[in-house]
Amino acid sequence: MTRVRVTAPRAGARGGAALPVARSAADSREAAEESDAGQVFVRSLIRSQLRLGLVVAGGFLLILLGFRLMLGLVPGLAASKIAGLPFDWVLLGAGIYPVIGLGAWLYVRTAARNEARYRELAGDK
């Protein structure tokens, strides 16, 4: 891992509002990305990442809602015991975390895959 020299805040403070990550080697690549053809790929990458985020977030909220409805609608379920602990506590106090973790893991994997595909399309090796 290389050590990157960072000089950002002062550049911004002097009036230029450029994002501070600009590096000279990036110039030609940026030109290619800002061409009309390059932008098609960029826009499609942004759309797929946003869609992916919304799907994972929506899925998580649906599962959470499902947990709540299940506890509310199935009589006696909330009060039943698992290893001596009330079921509603086990489900909402512990069972929801693996769902969050799984969603996050799937997201990280798929987002990286989207980016790899973008790299291929944009001819970036």
Place this chain on the structure above:
Amino acid sequence: MNPALGLAAFAAVSLATVVIGFYGLRISRTTGDFYVASRTVRPWWNASAIGGEYLSAASFLGVAGLVLLSGTDALWFPVGFTAGYLMLLLFVAAPLRRSGAYTIPDFTEARLESRAVRRVTSVVVVLVGWLYIVPQLHGAGLAIRTTTGLPAWVGQVAVVAVVCVTVVAGGMRSITFVQAFQYWLKLTALAVPLLFIFFVLAGTGAPAVADAAVNPTGAAPAGPYQSISLFVALLFGTLGLPHVLVRFYTNPDGQSARRTTLIVLGLLSVFYLFPTAYGLTGRMFAPGLARSGHADALVLLLPGRMIGGTAGDLLSALVVAGAFAAFLSTTSGLVVSLAGVISQDVLGGSVRGFRLAALVSAIVPLGFAFMTESMALAGTVGLVFAFTASAICPVLLLGIWWRGLTDAGAIAGMVTGGVLCGGAMVAGSLLGAAGTPSWLAQPAAWTVPAAFAVVILVSRATKSRVPRTITRLMTRLHSPERPLATER
């Protein structure tokens, strides 16, 4: 418990914090080191540090207290605190890292090319930070009073003093190590006493004195509106917390920002099992603590209550150490990020300016803490989340994902969200807990959509103000960095 042990625990944590802070001092030299540890922090360290910084007084003391008071209704807090990080991962982590900005005002200024937006964002960020430090100090006061009998201000002043020393001495490089250490300390401090309590309970076979489903104070369960509004606040509030966001700049690239967040989610999930378990144990075996108004001190009192003797005293001391780790880590994280904002905007961004700004950022909330009374810790922090969710989150999310955002829309949205939610908070504190209707007590469900709507409508009305460089900006936020090997 034994007051001397409580003091010794606090002294030991403070000493460890300062020593690790000074160890870090030797390797932090440049301004870059001072602000963001030169972005060379490894994901595991960084994730532990994020966890250490995020788990505040509300998580360490407040969650267990609220679970004791209101049972499964209070489980929205730990789940929401964790799910907020999921939202951060899904919508913010990688693009924010790729923006290359140091602070939220850096980001909004760069995204919208407007100094005015920067100034408004800075004001909101500083406000959020101060609001968030106050409950940490209340927690410190509560812990000192409960465990040693000293007046609350002693704990508050001590926390601010230790934070000032570490931050002024080392900046964020040493803060990273301090925070990472404090995550593991907090986890140990909750886990070990709880295991002992379980052994004792299993050994004696003592029956539960109360049903877990019954609220010990007889409080009515929360309605669906309150639960949903709280969950909205926690989901979206995490996105705008300045001390959380500043941590993402210490990742080398967008993908590692995602990996770090994934590890953080795991660390938080493990951690929150414990406050929940404390709350449940308290409901079943010590419901009297809720009736005597000591709910927030449950975590501190339970080991002594359930075990007693020298073992109980030692375990209580461990919990006190963990609690002070929570106050110190969150406060220092907030002070670092506030100092970053204040020093860049007001003091020119030098190391000396950063140190001065750090002092200001720590001492002002100390004044607030002196003037205000401590309420339920998790509830107060929930309101701060509602404020960030209303004031910062809409601009941040739309700035990352919507090309149509304009500077006018961003300012209008931040002001609307801040005024609506801040107004609800002020009205709620004037009316008192009993007289506040639930739509004022939990404002996020309407203030967040209102802020989003204002940002979008005003941006639409001022379409001509969309920055001309929007194509380049969006490309940089969302396209992956080149692999390092191809860099010349």
